[in-house]
Each structure stands twice: as C-alpha cells, then as structure tokens.
Amino acid sequence: MGMAGVFKLWEELLTGVAIMGAGRIAQVHARGVRLAGQRLEGIFDLRKDAAERLAAEFGTRSFESAEEALSSALVEVVCIATSTDTHADYIVAAAKAGKAIFCEKPIDLSVSRAVDCQRRIQTTGCFLQLGFNRRFDPTFSKVANAVRTGKIGRIENLTITSRDPAPASIEYYKVSGGIFKDMTIHDFDMARYILPEEPKEVFAIGSVLVSKEIGAIGDVDSTTVLLRTPSGIQCQIINSRHCVYGFDQRIEAFGSEGAIIAENPRLDEVRLYTKEATAAGSRLPDFFLERYTDSYNREWKDLFGRLAGGRPPAVTFDDGLKALQIAEAANESLESGTIVQI
C-alpha cells in the first residue's frame, strides 16, 4: 500500500468538517480543523471561486451547493462562517440534516429571529457551539477559572478593555448591526463567562470620536457599557474602534481577596532602554487573528473532544442569545440615557 493508501485509511477515522463560507474567518476555521488533526471535507461559498481558492489552499474540495455539503455522509460537522444574515437558515438546515454545528457569532442581528431559529431546531437535539473564541484564549480562561475557584475571593468588579487596532471598512460596519452587536458582543459574552451571575442591568454611553463616517451611518465608535448583576457586581466594558499601539485586549477582575489581570501580550519580550525611556516594549498584535490564533485552535480541539466524548458544547445557542439580548439592551440604553433591565 503506497502513501496515498495510508492517507486514505487514516482519513477515514477522522471527523469530517464542511465549512460554509470562504472568507477570512472561514480560513481561520479551516486551519483550526487541520491543526486539530481532523478532516476538512470541503468548502462551500456562493462565490464559487473563493470556495475553490480556499479548498486548494487546504488540499480539499469545494462543494457545488450548500445541499451537497449538508447531504454528504462524510460531513459530520458543519462550520457556519458566512455572513451573519445567513446564520439562522444554515443552522436550521444543518440541524435538520443531523449535523453537529459550529456557528460564528452572532447567531443573528435580531433577538426575535434568533429566538425563532432556536424554536425551529429545538426538537433536533443537535450539538451546536457558538464561536465565542475568546473563551478559549489562555489568559482569559485563566482569569475565568481563577474567579470561579475563588482565587480573588468573591468578585466585585470586572473591567474589560477592548480596542480594535483600526476601523474596518464602512461597508462592513453598515451590515454589522452596530458596535454592540458586532464588537461589544464578545465582551458581553466574556462578562457572562467570568461573572458568577447573569447581568440584569445595562447602561451605555457612546460617542463618535474615531471616524465621522461611522457617525454618518448612525453608529458610534467609542463606548462604555456598565453591567450590574442582581447581587451588585459591576462590570465596565470600554471599547474603541481604533488603537495606535495595537489590539488592546485586557481583563481585570477585582474581588474581596485580590485581583487578577490579563495583560496584553506583546509581539516579543524585548525591552529597550535609551536616553528617552526605559523598558520600552514591542507593539501589541495588530490583528485579531494574530492575537487570538491560540483561541481559535483551542476552540476546535475542544469541540472535537466534546463530540468524541458525547459532552455538550462549551458555548451554547443560549449563550449567543443572551449576549445578543444584552447588546439590544445596550442599544436601548444608549438611546434613552437610562439604565435598562435585561
């Protein structure tokens, strides 16, 4: 048996994944599947050439149609990495086809459509994991774990700072659903992940300080959101659409017995000392793919482990829904200037 034969046998033992979408984030997931040692069965995208390009890059094939992907017996997991407005439909189709599902965040830009989607897949009992990758970031999961195990006593305050290196295109923002559903939603999930109880109140302020274009489409680019839980734990989320020193991603949990802070990683550990400054360090990563590479790869490794072990998903449909509800409440607060009950 030649090498090709060996490969064939080996591949048959692996979990097959179809990726819906062939954009940047689809590529990230293709790599995650590959590094987890599983089988990329194929790529589907309405833009056929994009699907083929990505397929070629990973030595796999492109599907002619979504149906082909969903009906293939070799596909066990469907990864939904398409535009947000198509998520709900793909979820329903994949669930009905009996596939395990990994879906990028958010489920949908509308809470009611998300709820509708949930209702429609209710009886399928499908395995569905949401793509809140930051839960798999080693520093953030360490913070969450420290809080859970009482390393800082009872948590009293949580500060999440999240700043993009630079604004995306205005076209992207137009369909993004606004900063809270596009960007802060990661932080809402992080707050829920770390806090011992659900936030019940939200207050938000926002400004246009980075780009007038963003203001012109009715969005804001600089926000602060406060969350409060029933027992009074407070959480601040500070966001900006730009940051000259890189992708600023920090979490600080304060409690009765101490604090735990996830600092930014820097590109390397070199420090420069000159007449002007001491211990000047390197830039922060410039891009979420660079900063969160580990988290994406761990996410897939974790998912395959759950599938193999028959364990439930790490991030559920409900998690996606709740983050979305907080985002809607934040929008409402931003407009009303009052605290909003979730």
Place this chain on the structure above:
Amino acid sequence: MGMAGVFKLWEELLTGVAIMGAGRIAQVHARGVRLAGQRLEGIFDLRKDAAERLAAEFGTRSFESAEEALSSALVEVVCIATSTDTHADYIVAAAKAGKAIFCEKPIDLSVSRAVDCQRRIQTTGCFLQLGFNRRFDPTFSKVANAVRTGKIGRIENLTITSRDPAPASIEYYKVSGGIFKDMTIHDFDMARYILPEEPKEVFAIGSVLVSKEIGAIGDVDSTTVLLRTPSGIQCQIINSRHCVYGFDQRIEAFGSEGAIIAENPRLDEVRLYTKEATAAGSRLPDFFLERYTDSYNREWKDLFGRLAGGRPPAVTFDDGLKALQIAEAANESLESGTIVQI
C-alpha cells in the same frame, strides 16, 4: 548673636502658617509647611490637648482660640484642616482677616452652602487654594501634562481606578457625606484636571459589597461612575472601599495617538521568582499618607511659590465647587438610574 538669634532673624523672613485642626491631615500639612522651609506659627483645635500635642511635635505653639490665630500679624496663611462642616465658616473668617487660605477638600457637603460661602468671600479677593493634593502627585501630573501637550493625540477615554486599602470606621462614614463626596470627589477633580473640557453628563451605579454597616447607613461601598463631556470624551471612575493588596490608585488616558498609564507604585522594586510565580512584586502602599506623601509636600511648596510670585492658586474655590456639583449629580443618578446633566 547665638544660634537662637540666628533662628529668629531667619524665621522672620519666612511665611507664617496657622493650622486649624490638629488631626491626622493637620499633621500632614504641618510637615508640608516645615519641609517647604516655611514657618509654622501655631496650631488651633477645639480639642486643646490635641493642638498642644501637635504643636509640641513641630516645636511650635498652640493658639487659645481661632480668633487669636486669625488676628495674629505673624500668620499669613491659614490652613483649614478641621471637620468638613466647619470649612465654610473658617474660610469666611480667614478671608475677612485678609489671610491667604488653604482649605482641605471638600469645601462643604452641600453645594448651596458652598455657593453661599463663595458669595460671602467674593469681595475679599483672597488667595484660596483647595486641597486636591492628587494634582501634585508626580505620576498624575505627568499624565495630565501628557494629555495637555498632545502626547497621546486627542484624549478619548479616561479610566480612574481608586480603591481604599480598607474601610474607615462607620462613624467616619456617617459624617462623610457619602462615597461620592468623600472619596470619588478626588477622582472627579482628577477627571476635571486631566480632561480638556468639563464633564456635562454623569451616570452612577453603586453596590454594597464590602460592608453591610455601610449599607445600613444608606451609603454604598463599590461604585462605578461614568462622565461624558460635550464632545463625547468618556471617563470611568471605579471605586471600592477595600483592596487587600493595598491602596490601588491608577489612571489611564487613551487617545488618538496612544495611551498613558499611571501604574501603582509598589513599596519597593524587588521581584520574587519561585516555583509558583514569577516577578511577584511588593504590596502597594497601604495608606493615603504613604502613597501621597510627595503630593502633599509638593502642594505646599507650590503654594508658597504662588504666594511669593503673586500667582493665582493652582486649585480654586470653583474647582472645589464643580467637583461637589458632580458628586451631587452622581448621587442623583444613583437614585434615578438615569444619566444626569451637570
């Protein structure tokens, strides 16, 4: 001429200061005056023994009455370090006596009484400096200066974290005017000091997480306050009445071209590396006097320089009034759950 004679001549050239009050903060100011090389003319306190003790410690005398202090030709500066409810009356008396005035913060717990006080001293043209000592902290003034000179471009966000090491006595809190007027007022002043425009909106949340006693007197011990300026700059102030690792005092200013962060000083620069952890540092200072020693001393040095040079005070009555107004607005927001215009 013996040594006593030399001392006499030398002392006559110095600025004479009377300190009203003989408590902890009065002692701090006595030291500040002494280190600035000026003359401590005497101490007054209703508790005569306390005044005598402090006078003895600094080799000066105690006054029999406030009138004696205020009418002494040797007193050029009156330092008001008594309980808050007496500030306004002493200000008026000292102003009418033609003295320069240094008054501890806050002017009063009531905006209307403070306004009344301002009206009464209006025509005296007195030099009056408020005791917002943190403006003289080398790290904080460096941050303010960096913001002013554009080192971080246009400022967009300001985060002030301020946590006391441990709660004071409940007796103290009962007359403190509540956390916003007692503790956050320093941070309100710091925000005004650093921001290029006045905050016009305030929103506040608060919880009782540290001490049920504090809740029982109607106060809170853990708060987050948001400020917003007309152009949309946002500021978060995070406060707690306890902090096991010491007196946590940080400021972080973020702008279009970077960020500047005043980290906590630690008791020393020693770092320990063991099986468990790396670079474990020393505790933060445990007390405001330890943390802000420099600022108190610089405050007095600066004040004497202003008096000598005929320059206006660094921190004005109006600064005290505005911080107080923000504190009142924060209280209003805490009750109403809505954003409050200042």
Place this chain on the structure above:
Amino acid sequence: MGMAGVFKLWEELLTGVAIMGAGRIAQVHARGVRLAGQRLEGIFDLRKDAAERLAAEFGTRSFESAEEALSSALVEVVCIATSTDTHADYIVAAAKAGKAIFCEKPIDLSVSRAVDCQRRIQTTGCFLQLGFNRRFDPTFSKVANAVRTGKIGRIENLTITSRDPAPASIEYYKVSGGIFKDMTIHDFDMARYILPEEPKEVFAIGSVLVSKEIGAIGDVDSTTVLLRTPSGIQCQIINSRHCVYGFDQRIEAFGSEGAIIAENPRLDEVRLYTKEATAAGSRLPDFFLERYTDSYNREWKDLFGRLAGGRPPAVTFDDGLKALQIAEAANESLESGTIVQI
C-alpha cells in the same frame, strides 16, 4: 484525478528531507520540516522501531539503512539528529552523496575531529547549516539586529543568562562532553552572533551546587564564563543546571547609547494581586522545546528559503567549530584558573 493524485503532484514540487535519528530532537525537526510545508521523505535510526514510530507519527516511511536514505534521489536535505559522536561521519557521507546538510550542534565533542571533518568535506562545496536554533528565536534575533544597527550605540557589555529547568539524567551528562560543550555552547554561539567581533579571551569558573552526581563524573553544574574581544567588549555567561521557576533564558546587551534586554516569556500574561504580592506572573516555559518552538520552526523555514534562493547557510560549519573552540578554551581556563587566549 482524486485527492491522492493531487497530493502526489503537489508533493513532487516539495523539497524532500531525510532525518537521521528518531529521538526527541529528530521529532522537533520533523515538525519543523512539515510546518515549513516541505516533504518528509523518511526517517532513519539504528533503533528500527524508533524510526518506524516517528515515521508513523508523521505519515512517512522509515529507511532500512543510512545508505538507503543517502542514496535516495528523493532526498535533497539530510537532517543529522543522531548522537553527537556520529555527526562527523554522517556529515562526510551526506556531503559526498551531494546532499544539503542540516546538522544538530555540536559538530563533535573534539575540535580536532571537527577540523578533520571540515577538511574531508572541503571540496564537496556542500550546503551545511549548524543547528544553533536560538539564532532564530524572535527575541534574540531582535537583540542581535538592534546591536548590529546601532540601536544601543557601540555595544560594550553582553550578559547571557541561561538556566535549565532541571538536570537531565546522569547518563546523558556522561556523554555530553561537559557543560561547556553541551549547554554553554549555545551561549558561546549567541555571543558570537551578537558581538561585532570574535571573542579572543575566555575565563571560566565552575562549581558543583546542583547535583553531587554531576560532580562525581568530573563535571560542574553552575558556571560563569567571561569573554573579551580585542577591542575590550566584555561578555558574561551565567549557567545553571537547575531553575525552579522554569527555563531562564535572558540576554542583555549594553551599549554607549542604551541597552536592549530580551526578557523571559511567561506562559501567559495573567498577573495576580493578593495580600502577599502584586503582579505575580506565570511560570516560565519548563522545557527548551516549549521555549524555543518558534526558533526551530523558523530555522527550517529559513533553511528552505536559502536552498531555494541559492543563498549560503545562516549558521556555518565554521560557526560550529568556533563555538567548540571557545568551549575547549573555557575548559582549559576552568582547570588553570587563568585567562585563556582562543
């Protein structure tokens, strides 16, 4: 054409590598070759089962004999990752077979045998790169580059700290050639890599502080070596065979215009603040494979780039020889207590 066919075509375009040796470091190189996207043609080891295991792990084959590997037309690069005493012979054989060579450090434990080997391959004109992987570490190469481009002015002093997390087995040390040829040799190469001129003087002291077993075989476990260049630049190399907080690997270059310091990476960027300590960070990596993963992978990527571009190796035979000569001089100094000319 099915997937197997695509793979076949694709693989033919790649550079084929045979790995001699199937131990821990051979595995590292197999991964490096794979991640560089090139073709692992096969593995050879005298212990046939070890070769087969490693081959299976990477989906490649094992060779029956060294000759089979060296005579295969599909093998373009021979990676020598066997025990040190066999390096020289494999180098000669591979060079005569017209292969490009990657050889782990050191070339040999004896300078004279290494010189002899160099003489024997002289006329082959083979591409031979030595495995001083740390030159490819991002932090260390950044330091070297900063020194070269004058970021710290003229370099005057270099401090290299290198401490193993824990001693290896005494069996390993028996055949290691002693600490200078086994461990410090990396640091000698690093010094040569960073310094603008060759060290010409060496002085060494050593002690047995970690393990009496090490002393019993005539070796030392804690050493300090000084190097000096003709123009007077000084370099200290501090080594220990154990370090409870992990793999301590730092470089500090001091010059006329500043200093550049490569600090240790920590396992993550989480800092803990408690009653006892502030900013306590995570452990350092515990193992050279963990610490230097990047460097091994970059080493292979760089090597394939050089082969493709017809450029000379990054680390030459001569580099290996010179590091070895410094190690011998260090041994001589350790015995004599005098400075030794290299």
Place this chain on the structure above:
Amino acid sequence: MGMAGVFKLWEELLTGVAIMGAGRIAQVHARGVRLAGQRLEGIFDLRKDAAERLAAEFGTRSFESAEEALSSALVEVVCIATSTDTHADYIVAAAKAGKAIFCEKPIDLSVSRAVDCQRRIQTTGCFLQLGFNRRFDPTFSKVANAVRTGKIGRIENLTITSRDPAPASIEYYKVSGGIFKDMTIHDFDMARYILPEEPKEVFAIGSVLVSKEIGAIGDVDSTTVLLRTPSGIQCQIINSRHCVYGFDQRIEAFGSEGAIIAENPRLDEVRLYTKEATAAGSRLPDFFLERYTDSYNREWKDLFGRLAGGRPPAVTFDDGLKALQIAEAANESLESGTIVQI
C-alpha cells in the same frame, strides 16, 4: 519661655554631630542627621568658606579647626566626609577624643595604611561605622534579608550590575584609587553583605570603552569581576562609568528555590503606549544622591538607634578593610590575568 527657649531645651536632649568636610557628601550627611531629628553641632572644612556655606544652609555653625570640633563636649558623633587620604588620621583623632565615628568609604586607598589605622584605634573601643550606605537601601536590604532567611533556598549565584550615569571629572578619577577602590568597592561590600560566606577568589577584566582620558591615567572604565566563595557560590559584578538611561543599579540573587531581583526604580510609574512602543517608562534616577537618598537617611536613623541602644555598628572597620582587600586582589587579577586568592 519663648520659642528660642523651647528650642534650646529640646536641642540639649539630642545627639550632637560634627561633620568633617563640606562637600557634596557632607551635605548629604547633614541632611541625614537633621532628618533623623538629631543635632548638627557644626561643620569643619579646611576651606573655611565652604564650611560656612554649609553651616548656614543647615542653620548651624562652622568650626575654626578640627581640634575645636573634636574637643567640643557637645559633639558626640564625628562624621568624616573629607577626602579619602585624610580619613585614617581623622579616625584616629576622633577615636582618641572618645567620639563615636561615622566614616565615609573607603577607609583609605591602601590596605596597609588601613590596617595601621585599625591597630592605632584598637584600644579605644570606639564605635565606628563605615559609610556603605547601600546596605540601607530598602530594595537591597530586602534582597539580603530574603537570602538570609532562605526565601530562595541556598544562594548559588549573585549578579550585581552597577553603572554610573556619566563619568565624573578626570581630576576626581586621578585621586580615586582606580575603579575597583572607588566604584566597585560598593559592590564588593554588597556581595559580602548578601553572600553567606566570604569570597575567597577574585578574577577581573577591564577595558577602556567610555573615555580615553580614563585610559590615559592608567584606569579602566568598564569592568567585570567574578568572586567565588569556598563552597562555590559565584558572583559577577558588572560596572561601567556611563549609562545613558540613568543610574543602573540592580542585584539578582539566584538560589536553589528561586531568585530575587532588585530592579531599578524609575522616576515615576507612568508608562507610555504609542505606535512605536508599549509601556515605555521613565528614566532611572540620574544621580547617586537621587537614587540612594533613602539609604543615606536610613543609615543615620539606624546609627543613632545603635548609639542609643548600645548596639555595635552595622558596618564595621573590618567590613571596610575586607572590601578594600578584595579591591586590591581585583587589581592584581586585572594585571595578571589569573584568579587571585584573597
């Protein structure tokens, strides 16, 4: 009784100190005495105007002659802060006059003269403390204490880095006794202070990299010294006469259970984040007086405590002598290129 009377009474209870010398370091000690709350009885200097200036600054008198100072009943402590060549004679005179003595380092530039001095004061039983002020630096004494109490297990290695911000005048260097007796002597004492046993071997290398003038007077400006104790503990001392980023003063102790590192303090805790760098900190102190202010003041406070409590000096004549002996051995090693037994 007026204020002058109070002062008189109060002053009589204090310990009177005469300072010999009116230069920069004399001024430091005058401040130390004053801050310790004791009495500066007067200043003597051969340059009468300098003595008068310093006396005026501290509101004390100048002595007409050394004899006047030494014979005054009001003088209990003599602080010798004159040029090094006069130390020994003043020590003998003060000891014979029955005074307690504080003497700046070094005792003398010659070991034999120092030994002779020791012999001459032997029978006086005088209290004599040497001015190795760095033992009183809070970070360094914390390191020493951690080593002593086993916080890092058994110490195996000690690295002392000490770099002056900029060279002093060549006139100063001409009479300084060379870098080992002038600068490294502080580090020799620090090594002795921290290490659990006396260094018995010394090896030194030196270069002229900073200033050709220094080379022209036969001195070096960049040195590395190795010390070794009988049980094999190693210590490196790295010195330079210049450092653009400030006064670089670090100590790193490594042991069987960890390491403790005294990092440099920076002028403040402000960190700047820009496009170019992250966490860029402030300069180090630029001057020994700025860096070691605390240590000088603690030194005096400690000394007065010892005198009052009848306890022996913290730093003895013998400590001064031993540091000097190591310096001489280092000079010998520098010349011979061999390790020298102390």
